[in-house]
Amino acid sequence: MAEALIGERAALDRSVLKLPEVDIEVFQGGEGPVLLFLHGGGGLQADAAFLRLLGKRFRVVAPSHPGFGGSSLPLWMDSVDDFAHVHFDVIDQLKLDHITLVGASIGGWTAAEMATKNTSRIDRLVLVSPVGIKVGPVDKLDIPDIFAMAQDKVERLIYHQPEKWRLDPAKKTDEELLTFARNRETLTLVTWEPYMHNPKLKHRLHRIDRPTLILRGASDGLVSRDYADSYAKLIPGARLETIPEAGHVPFLEQPEAFVDRIVRFAGR
Amino acid sequence: MRVWHFSENAYPYLPPAEEYESVRAALPNRHYDPVKGAALYDRFIDEWLIAEEEGLELMMNEHHQTPTCVDPAAPLVLAVLGRLTKRARILILGNPIANRRQPVRVAEEMALADILSHGRIEVGFVRGVPYEISPANSNPVYMNERHWEALDLIIKAWTSHDGPFSHEGRFFHHRFVNIWPRPYQQPHPPVWVATTTPNGAARVGGRGFVQATFLSGNRMTPEIFAGYRRGWREAGRGDDVPIDRLAYAAFIYTAETEEAAHAGAEKLLWHIAINKIPPHFRNPPGYASAELNAQVMRGTAREPGLPKVVSARHAIDDGIMFAGTPDQVFDQVKRFYGRVAGFGNLLMLGQSGFLDHADTVRGIKLFAREVYPRLKAAFPDTAISGVGDRAGAAAT
Numbered sequence: 001m002a003e004a005l006i007g008e009r010a011a012l013d014r015s016v017l018k019l020p021e022v023d024i025e026v027f028q029g030g031e032g033p034v035l036l037f038l039h040g041g042g043g044l045q046a047d048a049a050f051l052r053l054l055g056k057r058f059r060v061v062a063p064s065h066p067g068f069g070g071s072s073l074p075l076w077m078d079s080v081d082d083f084a085h086v087h088f089d090v091i092d093q094l095k096l097d098h099i100t101l102v103g104a105s106i107g108g109w110t111a112a113e114m115a116t117k118n119t120s121r122i123d124r125l126v127l128v129s130p131v132g133i134k135v136g137p138v139d140k141l142d143i144p145d146i147f148a149m150a151q152d153k154v155e156r157l158i159y160h161q162p163e164k165w166r167l168d169p170a171k172k173t174d175e176e177l178l179t180f181a182r183n184r185e186t187l188t189l190v191t192w193e194p195y196m197h198n199p200k201l202k203h204r205l206h207r208i209d210r211p212t213l214i215l216r217g218a219s220d221g222l223v224s225r226d227y228a229d230s231y232a233k234l235i236p237g238a239r240l241e242t243i244p245e246a247g248h249v250p251f252l253e254q255p256e257a258f259v260d261r262i263v264r265f266a267g268r
Numbered sequence: 269m270r271v272w273h274f275s276e277n278a279y280p281y282l283p284p285a286e287e288y289e290s291v292r293a294a295l296p297n298r299h300y301d302p303v304k305g306a307a308l309y310d311r312f313i314d315e316w317l318i319a320e321e322e323g324l325e326l327m328m329n330e331h332h333q334t335p336t337c338v339d340p341a342a343p344l345v346l347a348v349l350g351r352l353t354k355r356a357r358i359l360i361l362g363n364p365i366a367n368r369r370q371p372v373r374v375a376e377e378m379a380l381a382d383i384l385s386h387g388r389i390e391v392g393f394v395r396g397v398p399y400e401i402s403p404a405n406s407n408p409v410y411m412n413e414r415h416w417e418a419l420d421l422i423i424k425a426w427t428s429h430d431g432p433f434s435h436e437g438r439f440f441h442h443r444f445v446n447i448w449p450r451p452y453q454q455p456h457p458p459v460w461v462a463t464t465t466p467n468g469a470a471r472v473g474g475r476g477f478v479q480a481t482f483l484s485g486n487r488m489t490p491e492i493f494a495g496y497r498r499g500w501r502e503a504g505r506g507d508d509v510p511i512d513r514l515a516y517a518a519f520i521y522t523a524e525t526e527e528a529a530h531a532g533a534e535k536l537l538w539h540i541a542i543n544k545i546p547p548h549f550r551n552p553p554g555y556a557s558a559e560l561n562a563q564v565m566r567g568t569a570r571e572p573g574l575p576k577v578v579s580a581r582h583a584i585d586d587g588i589m590f591a592g593t594p595d596q597v598f599d600q601v602k603r604f605y606g607r608v609a610g611f612g613n614l615l616m617l618g619q620s621g622f623l624d625h626a627d628t629v630r631g632i633k634l635f636a637r638e639v640y641p642r643l644k645a646a647f648p649d650t651a652i653s654g655v656g657d658r659a660g661a662a663a664t
Contacts, residue, residue, distance in 0.1 A: 075413070075438065148294075148402060148548055169565040181561035184553040189409040 012046050012060060016070065019089045022077070025070035026063040026090065030055025032268065033123075034096045037062040038087065040105030040129075040249065041191070043069050043183040050255035057259075057268045058100065063090050065110070067186030069179060080106055080132065080190050081198060084113035097121050100266050104128040104251060105222075106191065109201070112235075115212075116204040125212040126262055127231065129223040129248045133202040134194070135230040143196040143222050147188065157221030160247040205234040212238035213265045217246030217253065269612050269647040271640055272327035272359055273319035273632060274517065275619040277312050277345075279305055279335040280538065291544050292334045292399035305338060311625050316349055318629055319618075320356040322636035327359040327615055329394075332403035336542060343377040350385030358385060361460055361480055361615070362392025366411040367404035371418035372445055375425035379451045387452035392460035392480065393419050398555040398572055399545055409554035414439045416471075419461070421445075426456040460515065464488075464572070466495025473499030473509070480515035480615065483575055486587035486607055489516060493608045497654040509653045511612030516604070519589040520616040521623075522597050522635040532631055533580035533591035538621025540577050547571070594638035601643060610653035614643070 012029035027046045035058035037044075037051070044064050045051075054060050065083045067073030077086075087110065091099070099122045103111030108130025115125050136142040146154045155162040169177060212235045216228040225242075232240040241261055246253040279300055288295050316326050326349060330342035339345055346360045360381075363374050378391045395415050401408045417437050424433070425447050432446040451457055460478040463469045472479045473496035481492050497509045519536040523529035551571040553561070563569035575588055583589035587607070590600040605611060616635070619628045 075410075078407075078410075147552055150546060150548060169567070174562065174566065177562040177565050178558055181553070181558040181565065184561075185409055185558050188553040189407060192407040192409075193405055 012051055012055065012062065014046065014070075017063075017090060017093050019086065019093060021089075022066050022074055022086055023072040024063050024066070024086065024090055026061060026094075027051070028059070028061050030058055030060045032058040033098055033100065033266070034059050034061060035100045035102060035262075035266075036087070036091070036096060038083075038101070038103035038107030038110050039064065039068070040107050041183070041187040042249070043179065045252070048252060048255070050251040050258055053255055053259040054262070057263055058266075061090075061094060061096060063087065065107070065186070067189065068183050073186060078189050079198075080109050081113055083110045083190070084117065087114060088118065091121055098123045100124050100126065100262070102126040102128065102262065103130065105131055105248060106187065106196075108132065109196075109198070112201060112205065112208070112231075113198070115208045115210060116201070119208065119210050122210055124266060125208065125210050125235075126215060126265065127212065128215045128251065128258075129217060129220050129228070130214065130231055131191075131196045131223060132198060133205070133227075133231060133234065134197045134199060135202065135227065141195055142224075142227055145195065146222070147192070158248045160217060160219040160245050160253050165249075165252065202230075202234055205231075206236060208235045208238075211265075213261070214238055214240045215250060215258070215261055216240065216242050217248060217250040218242050218244045219247045222248045269614060269643045270325055270357075270512070270649070271614045271616055271635075271643065272325040272357075272515075273316060274327040274329070274615050274617050275312050275315060276329065276331075276337040276539065276617070277309070277339045278539070278620055279308060279338045280542075280621045282335055282542070285542070285544050288544070290399075290546050290549055291336060291542055293402045293545075293549050294333075295335065300335065300338070308338075312619070313345075313348065313352065315619060315625065315628055315632065317352060319632050319636070320353050322633055323640065324616070324632070324636055325357040325359065326353065327361055329361055330364060331397075332400055334399070334403075336539065343374075343381060346381045346389060347384050350381050350389065353385070353388070355388075357388055357390055359390040359460065359615075360392055361462060362394040364396035364400060364404070365393050365418040365422070366415040367396055367400055367406040368418070371421045371440055372425055372442055372447065374418070375422040376447050378422070378457065379426060379447055379449050382452040382457050383449045385452075387457075389453075390458040390460060390478075391456075392462060393422075394462040398552055399549045401552045401555060402549060407554070408552040410439070411555065412468075419459075423456060423459070426451050463492065466491045466498075469493065469495035470499030470502070472496060473501075473505075473513070474503035476500065476503075476505055476513070478513050478515055478613065480517060480613070482517040482615075483519075483588045484516075485575060486604070489587065489604075489608045493611060493653065494657065497609075497657055510649070511610045511647065511651045511653045512649050514608075514611035514653055515613035515615055516608070516611050517615035517617060518587070518604075519583060519591065519620070520597065520614075520618055520635060521589075521591045521631045522594055522639060523631065524593065524634070526592050526596065529592045529596070530580045532623060532627050533583070533589060535623040535627075536589070536591075536617060536620045537577055537580060537583060538623075539617070540574050542621065543574055545573075594634060597635065597639050598642050598646075601639075602646065605647060609656060610647070610651060612647065612649055612651070612653070
């Protein structure tokens with residue numbers, strides 16, 4: 001379905017929400033039921049094809065987490081759980097309801113934290129290559145340590161085709177490089193210790209009472225198949241689907257397949 | 269001027285650099301032979317004692333998971349020296365308090381070392397080099413904020429004597445702080461802080477602590493010390509900044525002939541040559557500012573790290589090394605003193621790598637006997653740093 005829509009721009013409009021404790025940059029566009037997209041550690045690419053495609057079926061709301069993109073970061077915030085609380089403020093301020101909540105990587109972690117707290121405004125949950133739980137042995141990191149390996153190795157774990165997606169600073173503006181550096185800093189702040197997880201989260205996932213789809217790229221080198229399976233088993237009724245020829249960011253590498261899965265899951 | 273003999277206590281018996289990815293953080297400790305390591309410690313402690321006999325003050329530091337400095341618990345070595353020495357001041361530079369989980373424990377360790385040495389310790393606090401982050405498992409973001417909260421809490425723990433107080437800060441939480449022993453020196457041991465930037469130095473100057481900078485050379489040191497003086501004056505401490513508030517660490521090797529001195533000096537550069545570190549340990553996200561990291565990606569700025577040095581001659585030209593005959597070393601220090609508008613503490617990196625015991629001791633003794641007296645006479649501790657600052661400011 002999605003292929004024909006590529007290039008037809010469903011532009012997302014940028015605005016800044018003044019929330020009680022933080023200013024949050026949010027991109028919005030499209031028509032239909034609400035889809036709240038929570039980005040991963042690389043930050044939000046507001047011009048990405050998958051957001052345009054989603055905008056054909058949904059009203060897309062895509063905020064930047066505190067400390068990412070154009071969102072501020074108060075000194076007291078230092079966790080993904082803080083992000084979860086902020087996004088409830090976003091939901092309130094924008095009066096969002098019947099939400100399809102989609103989160104990728106640490107955005108998936110954020111979405112899972114939110115869904116363990118309050119699902120009254122959330123109809124369904126899609127966790128894309130989510131991190132946030134610790135299920136493996138004590139002497140092995142569940143997620144490979146991206147802070148202790150060369151950047152090209154990190155890229156090989158993230159992408160199915162790393163050579164296609166590798167960051168080329170020469171093609172970026174100074175502002176984009178600054179955002180990239182700031183995003184990495186905030187990612188470090190919230191994932192350093194405990195590394196990429198909240199030890200409490202796996203004990204809370206049983207509370208999630210909405211249909212849940214877990215999507216994983218088949219070539220994901222960060223979130224293993226076993227890890228994604230564990231996530232699915234911890235959430236009542238959750239289903240795991242795999243997207244071929246994609247790594248940790250299937251929405252970038254396979255936007256049509258990604259959107260297709262979400263559209264079918266949401267019954268759109 | 270006071271001069272401090274500084275040994276990093278390196279373990280130099282390493283496999284070829286091609287065989288490992290990083291000398292810091294990740295080099296397996298199977299390469300450390302405990303018997304050789306113990307012999308090295310005997311030797312390094314002897315060298316500190318000789319330096320004391322020769323009239324120098326003593327300095328030590330701390331690093332983790334690295335052969336370049338096999339002292340991951342500097343307070344232990346501080347305590348050892350506190351008992352073995354009799355006269356020298358002993359500077360620990362320093363405690364990596366942004367990487368320590370309990371500042372109050374650091375306050376206790378320093379107070380105990382002050383008691384053991386009968387009030388001869390000087391307590392330095394350092395942010396720590398970026399490759400300390402992974403070994404400490406310490407979040408590289410907000411290090412500076414943690415550093416200053418910890419420093420203030422430590423000083424409060426040293427100087428509060430009327431029973432427990434509580435601390436509920438942004439990073440540290442203690443409900444019951446009441447350290448025993450309290451420091452020997454009153455109100456507390458002298459405090460040093462190491463910084464690498466003019467703004468960081470200004471903050472140290474504002475507090476009046478001793479500011480130290482390592483291997484920052486001809487190019488960066490003048491502005492760092494100027495930053496200190498600016499902070500000192502802006503905080504209302506007066507126009508005159510005593511030179512004893514400023515410290516500089518450089519490689520130093522003195523010998524009877526220039527050739528012998530340069531031969532020894534080249535061996536000191538092991539410290540830089542061995543420093544093979546991949547970017548992910550060299551510059552973890554959050555250690556440097558996002559602005560600097562953006563410039564590094566653009567290729568218009570260098571990430572934090574040791575200076576690039578190819579030879580002793582080059583190091584001398586850059587002001588990170590003072591080496592030669594006693595006359596040459598005196599002249600080099602004097603020139604650097606002029607360049608930075610005055611400093612009162614010289615931290616002498618006088619041993620590194622394969623510089624053996626005999627050569628190390630020769631360097632210490634010749635410096636202490638032939639250079640140090642002249643430095644003390646030329647740059648008395650009562651001298652003022654930055655005398656020309658105001659004239660210079662008026663001229664511009």
